[in-house]
Amino acid sequence: MGKLFILCAFLFHFLSSANAQQMATDVITPSMKYGKPSEEELKMDTYTPDTAATAVVLYSKTTARYDLIHNDFRLVYTYETKIKVLKSEGTSYADIIIPYYSNEKSSSIKENITQLDASAYNLENGKIVRTKMKRDLVFEERFNKSYMQIKFSIPAVHEGTVFEYKYQLSSDLYYRINHWEAQRSIPVLHTQYDITIPEYFQFNLDMRGSNFLNPKDQSESISYTIQYQGGQTEQLICTGRHLSFVGKQLPALRPDKYTWCADDYLSGVGFELRGISFPGSLYKSFTNTWESIDKMLLEDEDFGSLLKMRNPYRDEMASLSLDKLTDRQDKIAAIYTFLKKKISWNGQYGLYGNEVRKAVKNGTGSNAEINFVLMSMLRDAQIPCYPAVMSRKNLGILPLSHPSIQKLNTFVVGIADTDSTFVFLDGSVTDGFMNTLPPVLMVDRARLLSKADGGNWIDLSNLGKNQIRSAVNAQIHADGRITGTRQTGYTGQHAANFRKNYHAAKDSAEFITKLETEENIKVKKFSTTGVDAFSPTVRENLEFEKQANVNDELIYINPMVFMHVSKCPFTQAERQLPLEMPYAEQIILVTNLTIPEGYAVDELPKPMNAYTEDKQGFCRYLVHQNGNQLVFTYSFSSNKLIYLINEYKGVKAFWELIAEKNNEILVLKKI
Structure with missing residues (x-):
């Protein structure tokens, strides 16, 4: 029995290792030499770990160093990036914007972009053809009062292209090191960052994100030349802090409508100046509170x-x-x-x-x-x-x-x-x-x-009450028509949304037409109060007609008439980002239906009480029948604004259950 266990363990390990090796071989090893793309890179047509990727960063290299120019420090950054376009949508990554500091009121402290170079590479008749970007394709413009930006689009980029670009940024803002972001909205095969900081500058280091960046922190000697009046020079030797970070096969972090700022979760490194201490001068603290x-x-x-x-x-x-x-x-x-x-x-x-x-x-x-x-x-x-x-x-x-x-x-x-x-x-x-x-x-x-x-x-995240309260009174007719009224009060954010949609329409007729299309109804009468007022609430009254499905002696009706949600809004199997709700809300829908004479209930939706795991979200569906009167009471409440990645599956299951309940059918049978 022991030998059998050892054999099974060995086979499991062998198969796991083989599978890992197979996955590793599915991902190419990028060429790290600028201007030297490999044929393998150009033939690459998909990225196995993320087949939805429209492009992939083959490598990104950033270095930063301190230079001493005219006895004043300057930060010099060098950026190199090479990207493979996998799908036509990925060509947009060849449209580059580089911002740099340049205050329109003062030129004493500024940044400059130099040594800009960019090229595209394509396979043509089995040969690698390079298209170098010309200088006249580079445009410079003011972004705001403090920043300029350089914009260019690398030519000859299409599906299958490998393109690369590099530039140097020189900055007088030596006390402010730019944040480095290892992760992007597309996958990154290899990224690295190297910076050497003289001992005179003390920075706090802030590593963020969930991906391992293999940090290294070492000391090294740095030499600077000080120039004096009269042409005399002196060598200044100091200790430098050399920091390096390497990330490999980083997944894409794609923004979506359920995360406000995906950049908050990107893996990368930030720096904050703690203090400066030059030889012969007192330590100056820059730590802010x-x-x-x-x-x-x-x-x-x-x-x-x-x-x-x-x-x-x-x-x-x-x-x-x-x-x-x-x-x-x-x-x-x-x-x-x-x-x-x-x-x-x-x-x-x-x-x-x-x-x-x-x-x-x-x-x-x-x-x-x-x-x-x-x-x-x-x-x-x-x-x-x-x-x-x-x-x-x-x-x-x-x-x-x-x-x-x-x-x-x-x-x-x-x-x-x-x-x-x-x-x-x-x-x-x-x-x-x-x-x-x-x-x-x-x-x-x-x-x-x-x-x-x-x-x-x-904390301003949970201000006021955001609520919809709606009452529907309707008559079901033997031909499947549903006629009735709906009275709705919108409060807080729901009132604001109603006003926004109402004012976005050309006129009330266009607003009503859109409502008819969305709810699959015919509006007979419509009125609102508070839509143009500075107030917390909007009220809406409408008289409507809707057609249910009729089949022989059966009538099929969605008893909610006006659904809260028709399908689960969350379709991803897994998420890499937290789920951020815009605001807390409550929805209460009460529907009174009168059954037509000569019909009886054949199938009736069952009551339901559903909760999220933390009980911060709930949905209640109640059914009551009294003779030919049916009352459906639907209550929904969501109080939690942020769900972590490990909570996503539970939230998704909760909303799937809600959507399923919203779509349940009442069946009436002729008697």
């Missing part, structure tokens, strides 16, 4: 100074008769409604208000510019208000351990509703209300700033 960043913002002339700006509409606000309103939320609503008639949101988010006067003059501005004006109006009305600074969800999580003012990119306004509670508003709100912010701003980490108290962490 969120408290120090609060202070910097409050003292900034384009931020803190604007918290005391004069209300540009002070005289006109008298027409609002705020003294006649006793409820503070009514005053806030009146002020915001008045402001939005004066300044419209231009679709841009911002943090600073250096062009707030221009926004007032032109009647349009960023959310930050509108927010500064809003706060000036609220202060005039004696309503306390404060900025809540943040990073928008689609731009990444605000770090707790590595504070950085560069991570902040916008703010919303926290308004004292009572002595102890706040409501939140933002200049970008067009369809929402107080505490009904655009989901991209509903972060779990923001800093509420005030001159007196400094900054405090607040």
Whole structure:
């Protein structure tokens, strides 16, 4: 028996090893020499570990070093990348954009791109043909006030092409090392990063992501030449910290609509300057705290100074008769409604208000510019208000351990509703209300700033109530027609979504036509209240007709009439990213159906209670019959906003069960 066990174990090990070797041989070994693609790379037509990949990074090499130029340090980065196009959609990766720092107001500190080179390689009649990119295909343009960008599209790239490019970036920002991202939205066969940091600069190292990057940390000697006036020179010898990282066969991390910022989860390395210590000078700390960043913002002339700006509409606000309103939320609503008639949101988010006067003059501005004006109006009305600074969800999580003012990119306004509670508003709100912010701003980490108290962490991820309550009363006819009414109240985010869709339509007729198509109904009458109001709720009333399936003596009906969900929204077998819900919500649907005379229930859906494993999501389906009256009560609640990767299968199974229940059929039989 023991020998049999050993033999089975040996066979298992042999087969496993053989399978692993087979998988390894399915993945090519890329040529690491620039300008020397292999024939094997050009003949490659699929990537076995990820057959859906449209392209694959064959290798990516990044090096960074400190040079001493004119007795001042400079960071020099060298980038090399080679990519194989597997499908026609993968040609988009040959469209390259390289941003670099170049402040339009100052040229004393800047970055430069040099030594740019790019080529495409194709197999033609069994020979490798190179197409080198010409300089006239490279374009340079300003991206914003602080950054320029170089753009180019590598020519002769199509399905089957191997292309490569390289460039050098020289940066005066020697105190800020660029983050290195090992992982991409397409698979990466080989990636490596090497950097040597002189002992004078101390950086905190932040490795992130779930993929192993084989880090190495070694010391080495570095030599620099110092030049003095008169032409004299001196050799400066110091110790350098040489860091290297290598990643192999990294999977693609593809963004999707259920993750706000996939970059938060990319494997890579970040650096944060802790301090600088040059020979003969005192150590200078650069470690930031969120408290120090609060202070910097409050003292900034384009931020803190604007918290005391004069209300540009002070005289006109008298027409609002705020003294006649006793409820503070009514005053806030009146002020915001008045402001939005004066300044419209231009679709841009911002943090600073250096062009707030221009926004007032032109009647349009960023959310930050509108927010500064809003706060000036609220202060005039004696309503306390404060900025809540943040990073928008689609731009990444605000770090707790590595504070950085560069991570902040916008703010919303926290308004004292009572002595102890706040409501939140933002200049970008067009369809929402107080505490009904655009989901991209509903972060779990923001800093509420005030001159007196400094900054405090607040959670904006679960503001207000987001609910749909709908009641359907309908009559089933013998010919299968269903006629009746639906009365629905939309609250919070659902009200905002209703308004957004309503206003996106050309007119109410187009909105109704779309509703008829989506719900497979004929609308007889339709009306809404609150759709153009600054309020938390929209109400909708409609009279409808719908056709059920009729077969001989049977009528087949979906008893919900208006389904919550027709299919499970999650189709992936597995996920590499967490599942991020936009907001918590509740849905309550009550359907009353009257059975036609001469018919009886033949098949009736069964009641159901379903929960997620953590009980943060539930769905209840109740059925009640009283004579020829059927009542179906459907309740859904989802309170959890982030599900980890290992929770995905459970969430997927929960939604599959919900979708199945939504599609169940009531069968009526003629008697």
